[in-house]
Amino acid sequence: MNANFVIIGLPASGKTTFLAALWHLIEADETECRLKLDSYEGDLKYLNSIAEAWRTFREVPRTSQVGDIDVAIQLVDSVTGSKGRAFFPDLAGETFDVQVEARRCRPIFRKNVDADDGILLFINTNSRQDSLSIVELNSMMPPDDSGDGTADTRPSASTVIEGEKEGDLTASVQAEWEPKKVPAQVRIVQILSDLLRSPFTPRKRQLVVILSAWDVVASSRLSPPEWLAANMPLVDQFLQTNDNSFVTQIYGVSAQGVSLDNSEAVDRAAKLPPSHRISIIGPSKSGHDITEPLAWLISTN
Template sequence: MTSPSDPIVLVGLPGAGKTTFLAALWYALNHSTDGGISLNALPEDQAYLNEISRTWRQGEPQPHTATAVFQEIRLCVRYDGADVPGELVLPDLSGECFQQDQWADRHWNQKYDSIARAASGVVLLVHPDAWKGSPRIADVARAEQLIEGSVAESQGEHVASGGAGRAGADESDQVEANVVDFDPLRVPAQVILVDLLQFLIGDPCFHTALRVSVVISAWDLLESRGRTPSVCLEKEMPLLHQFLTSNADRISCQVFGVSAQGGPYEDPRVRQNLLQMDNPIERIQVRDADGNTSDITAPILWQVRDRVVEERECRGIS
């Protein structure tokens, strides 16, 4: 049986909102009594958490996490319903560590490796910008049909004019001129995210299903569309959705929509409205299968809820 103190890994590509999520989480743990997770003791080093939390509270964008920085955050917390405290371990890495190091260069940090091998779950953050411009299968198929039709039409015209041989040579030259080298950083985000998850579930250390909380960040941009987070993931990132559902024996998944900021800071009116709220926690928007809430601990609490119940049963507590 896994323990509530097992690490939960934050995973996300550049711009996914990992630091903003962590900043809002730290503020909520310090100022809210309504969440499912509360602080049991303060960590020895709070400087980084206090800094990003202060930036969040002031309605300012978070500075980009440096690639070389590895923040191993360990919090002594108490889960709702648990009789003993647990340790929440949230390593904060830059998105480039996942995109460049792990995906493109096929290696990862040794410290991250030790945490990943001990991890019981993953909070996978996805920003809506990640699926902008991602080609869909139907779009690719239609494009191929148009290209084939255009080539066939062009060949027909050249054949009619007696230039079939030259047409083939011209097309071959054009294709060669348009060929570009493969760039792993131009691959659609969902392909990279699936690969990152395959790294984790492919490790022999995982004997039970990996719990994955998919967090669609900047949910305020999508709330008005009337879709649930699960439907949004299925429609916008079908490859990732298919991977998660087809590996149900190895992955237990729940999808959340989270706006840790409450709105785009770039809009002066939105930012002003957010700053005027008496309680900054009210900025937070969380959408899950049960509806709307401001409890940003929900994606993590879902990870450990079953383990808390198991622990109570093992200790003979009903």
């Protein structure tokens, strides 16, 4: 059995950091992991460079900074001998932004999705926009006409100011809505709903949701499914409503292990084997093995 998995996610959702940690984990053999490296397709220099950045607590360069790179890693299950191919389509989350905003996708992505046996969807738990309350969102909206013939012209977060001279506002224009303002969870639901219709082939899919930067929200004491329901209810409701299209498992993953802005935490983490910085919490257990979600996908095919 040779299963194929496609990795998707918006910009800065944690895909590249996950790949860097995964590449180190399956090569270094520092800690037990169920899946082993069988082969790879893509730029070995790129894989080694992001893994080295990850090991040395440097910001892992995103694909949009280095150009489009397709990477595929062939993995073998050390327990069952089953194989799986994880395909990272160009890794740049901007690709998925284009899919939402311009309604276009790359032919190679459609081809790999049509051939996939499972999907890994990355969601960044440290997304401020999607955690705003209705009150906070309303405060960012353009002011409404009061109805008495006078409009509130005070500048707001969504106002474009033109002709400002020495503190004087000579004119103001309300910024028009544009697709770039769509919240993350709306984008995620759009990407998932696209898979249910042409040009993709609608069918039942295995879906792993990776909640990245889990260390940021771990203090909430919520399980990954509870966090998704509380913080991204639109995504949670979509998955529950479409359980005939997606068989879903949800994991909380901290691939970096610490915030790179926290020097004390970095110093403590530097004393550990790099693989031990990784943490994952899944449906049945927690630990350092971030091949677990892929192992689940392989086992269900």
